[in-house]
Amino acid sequence: NAGVTQTPKFQVLKTGQSMTLQCAQDMNHEYMSWYRQDPGMGLRLIHYSVGAGITDQGEVPNGYNVSRSTTEDFPLRLLSAAPSQTSVYFCASSYSHGLAGGETQYFGPGTRLLVL
């Protein structure tokens, strides 16, 4: 299994540009999440999904959109990039909450985004 994969690894954007960060998992996990990590800080939840067709907002959703058309993919869209969105973005997935050990999250390698 490849686990959780993210593309691109690094991206530079100009203010106002839009882009999509890709995330895919091959573990048949129900839950997928997007986090951002700013220097010297922990991760903050942006959006999450409990299954295909179902998404919800996390702690810092403004400026981001998500969709979940398949179990495997969970793209994150930046609508109009701002310098405040410069960060490292991590995608994660986990099993169903109802299963023992299902709460463990598996993280992708991250996407470093620089907005000028």
Place this chain on the structure above:
Amino acid sequence: SQQGEEDPQALSIQEGENATMNCSYKTSINNLQWYRQNSGRGLVHLILIRSNEREKHSGRLRVTLDTSKKSSSLLITASRAADTASYFCATGGLGGAQKLVFGQGTRLTINP
């Protein structure tokens, strides 16, 4: 806002010594997890302790949880240079597995 606060923010010890990191949180939890992050990499799950558990072991890791004090500790025994990383606690609330709330992390450096 972040749920967990970790202490210390940075810790530097000699190889072979034990390392202890602490995490405090604010609201009721379903579980508490510890993750490791090597520089520039994604997070890796280390151990999960449920709200009805008080202590858990995994290899050289020992985690305790005190729900009355809303705190947890991670002990790494016989540290190795490869343990150098940032360590994060994350609380799982009643809302489900996908809504982990992370602390700011402890940066651990093991000196050879």
